[in-house]
Amino acid sequence: MLQSRFFPGIKLKQNPARVKPRRYQLTYGLRTKKYDYGGAQLSEEVKEDKPVQPKKVKTKEDKQAEHIARIKRTLIASLIGIGTGATAYYLGGIPDAAGLQKDGLLGLMLMLAGIVIQKHIFILIGMDTDKLGWKDWFYQSFMTFAFWFMTWAILLTSLTP
Numbered sequence: 684m685l686q687s688r689f690f691p692g693i694k695l696k697q698n699p700a701r702v703k704p705r706r707y708q709l710t711y712g713l714r715t716k717k718y719d720y721g722g723a724q725l726s727e728e729v730k731e732d733k734p735v736q737p738k739k740v741k742t743k744e745d746k747q748a749e750h751i752a753r754i755k756r757t758l759i760a761s762l763i764g765i766g767t768g769a770t771a772y773y774l775g776g777i778p779d780a781a782g783l784q785k786d787g788l789l790g791l792m793l794m795l796a797g798i799v800i801q802k803h804i805f806i807l808i809g810m811d812t813d814k815l816g817w818k819d820w821f822y823q824s825f826m827t828f829a830f831w832f833m834t835w836a837i838l839l840t841s842l843t844p
Contacts, residue, residue: 752810759804760823764830767797771831772838784839794831798824 741749771790778784801823805812 755808755810756805756819756823757826759801760826761830763797763801763804764794764827765834767793767827768831768834769838771835778839790831790835794828797831798827801827 767790771793772784774793775784775786775790784790802812805815
């Protein structure tokens with residue numbers, strides 16, 4: 684038996700049948716919040732939610748360190764792309780009248796090797812590569828590819844042997 688908090692002299696019986704609490708939704712733009720106004724039933728135990736840990740606030744120094752690390756990663760991808768593009772041009776052979784080289788596949792392999800070598804360069808300069816996700820590696824690969832392609836295309840169209 685439970686005691687009523689509004690009427691102290693009245694005792695309440697626990698009902699074994701469970702009644703589902705009402706749920707309401709409030710929609711603000713793209714966000715939908717669900718509110719449960721039913722509360723716990725008399726026969727249910729109240730479960731406490733786990734406390735939400737606040738997100739770690741980054742200091743100015745942490746933000747600057749992350750920014751410098753991103754600049755270093757972008758610089759490395761750019762320089763490797765430019766280097767592999769120039770190397771692909773000089774090792775690919777003399778381009779013909781259409782601008783094609785005999786060993787054009789070599790340039791692609793050099794670019795792929797440059798992407799793989801980036802991880803080892805990051806380890807050598809002391810960056811934590813475990814924190815990088817697939818989006819970071821996709822960005823690194825794309826930057827390397829873009830600079831490789833631009834450098835190689837510029838050299839193929841502008842320099843004459």
